[in-house]
Amino acid sequence: MxxxxxxxxxxxxxxxxxxxxxxxxxxxxxxxxxxxxxxxxxxxxxxxxxxxxxxxxxxxxxxxxxxxxxxxxxxxxxxxxxxxxxxxxxxxxxxxxxxxVKIMQLSINISSILPDSTVLVSQFIRRALLKKYEITTIEYLNERFKDMNKRGEYFIEDMKxxxxxxxxxxxxxxxxxxxxxxxxxxxxxxxxxxxxxxxxxxxxxxxxxxxxxxxxxxxxxxxxxxxxxxxxxxxxxxxxxxxxxxxxxxxxxxxxxx
Structure with missing residues (x-):
C-alpha cells in the first residue's frame, strides 16, 4: 500500500x-x-x-x-x-x-621502463585492449608518463x-x-x-x-x-x-x- x-x-x-x-x-x-x-x-x-x-x-x-x-x-x-x-x-x-575507502598509489615512474613496454599502461588499460594497440600508441602513452614525471608526478591515486x-x-x-x-x-x-x-x-x-x-x-x-x-x-x-x-x-x- x-x-x-x-x-x-x-x-x-x-x-x-x-x-x-x-x-x-x-x-x-x-x-x-x-x-x-x-x-x-x-x-x-x-x-x-x-x-x-x-x-x-x-x-x-x-x-x-x-x-x-x-x-x-x-x-x-x-x-x-x-x-x-x-x-x-x-x-x-x-x-x-x-x-x-582504500587509496592505492599506482606508480607511473617511467625511468626504468622501455619506450614500448606495457608495464605502466597495463595498470589503467585492460590487456585485451592493449593487444589491439600499435607499438607507436604504447610509445606515445609512455611519453605522456615521462612528461608527468618531469612535472614531479610519479604516482596516481586510485580509490577503491x-x-x-x-x-x-x-x-x-x-x-x-x-x-x-x-x-x-x-x-x-x-x-x-x-x-x-x-x-x-x-x-x-x-x-x-x-x-x-x-x-x-x-x-x-x-x-x-x-x-x-x-x-x-x-x-x-x-x-x-x-x-x-x-x-x-x-x-x-x-x-x-x-
Whole structure:
C-alpha cells in the first residue's frame, strides 16, 4: 500500500498515478532494498540530476511492503562528500553498511621502463585492449608518463571500495531466512549476476532499479529468467534534488568533490 510520507510526495503522486500503481504491483510482498551507492552515484552524469538521499528514503518508506532499505557506501574520513553521505544515511534511518575507502598509489615512474613496454599502461588499460594497440600508441602513452614525471608526478591515486560481496551475501542470507519475497537492487554491476540468478532460482522476485545503458550485459541477460528492470527516470520527481525539479543543468553543479 502507498501512503505518502510527506505532503510533497502526495502532491507529486497526483500526477504520477500510473507509476505509483506500477510500484505497488512491484512491492506486493515482503520487500527489501539494497543500494550499491558507489555504483548509483555516478548515474547523475547520465541522468542529468542527482538522488536526494532524504527524499529517496521518504519515498521508499511510503510503501508499506518495504521492510528495510540497506545502504552500502565507502567512507573516507575527513572528505566533505563522504562525511555528508554518511551523516545523511544515518539521519534518514537507512541500514548503513560502510568500510574505509582504500587509496592505492599506482606508480607511473617511467625511468626504468622501455619506450614500448606495457608495464605502466597495463595498470589503467585492460590487456585485451592493449593487444589491439600499435607499438607507436604504447610509445606515445609512455611519453605522456615521462612528461608527468618531469612535472614531479610519479604516482596516481586510485580509490577503491566495493561492496559486491557484502550485498550478495546479505541478499542470499535474507533469502535463506525468508526475510523477503521481493528483492530490489539499485545497481547495474555485473558482479551481482550470480546472486541475482540464485534468488530467481529460489523463486524470489528480483527487480533492478537502474537507468538506461547503466546495466551490465550479464544482468540484462537475466531478463529471460525473470529479472525485471525498473527505470528510475520514472521516479525522478520524487527523489531528485529539490532545485532540480524546476531546472535542468550541469548534474555536478554544487556537488561536493572527492
Amino acid at each position: 502507498f501512503t505518502p510520507k510527506t505532503e510533497r510526495i502526495e502532491n507529486i503522486a497526483t500526477n504520477k498515478r500510473e507509476v505509483i500503481k506500477q510500484l505497488e504491483g512491484i512491492f506486493n510482498g515482503k520487500t527489501r532494498v539494497y543500494i550499491d551507492y558507489a555504483n548509483v552515484r555516478p548515474w547523475s552524469e547520465k541522468l542529468g540530476w542527482h538522488i536526494n538521499l532524504k527524499r529517496l528514503k521518504q519515498f521508499l518508506d511510503s510503501f508499506s511492503a518495504i521492510e528495510a532499505v540497506n545502504f552500502y557506501n565507502g567512507y573516507l574520513a575527513g572528505n566533505e562528500r563522504s562525511e555528508k553521505e554518511k551523516t545523511e544515511a544515518e539521519d534518514n534511518k537507512y541500514f548503513l553498511r560502510t568500510k574505509p 571500495c566495493n561492496f559486491d560481496v557484502e550485498i550478495g551475501v546479505d541478499m542470499l542470507l535474507d533469502c535463506e531466512r525468508n526475510n523477503a519475497e521481493i528483492f530490489i537492487l539499485w545497481s547495474g554491476d555485473s558482479d551481482f549476476a550470480d546472486s541475482v540468478e540464485k534468488l530467481i532460482s529460489a523463486g524470489k522476485k528480483v527487480i533492478l532499479f537502474a537507468t538506461a545503458r547503466k546495466v551490465s550485459k550479464e544482468l540484462s541477460a537475466l531478463a529471460d529468467k525473470g529479472l525485471m528492470i525498473f527505470d528510475i527516470q520514472k521516479i525522478r520527481d520524487f527523489i531528485c534534488w529539490k532545485k532540480e525539479l524546476e531546472r535542468k543543468g550541469d548534474p555536478n553543479e554544487g556537488a561536493p568533490k572527492l
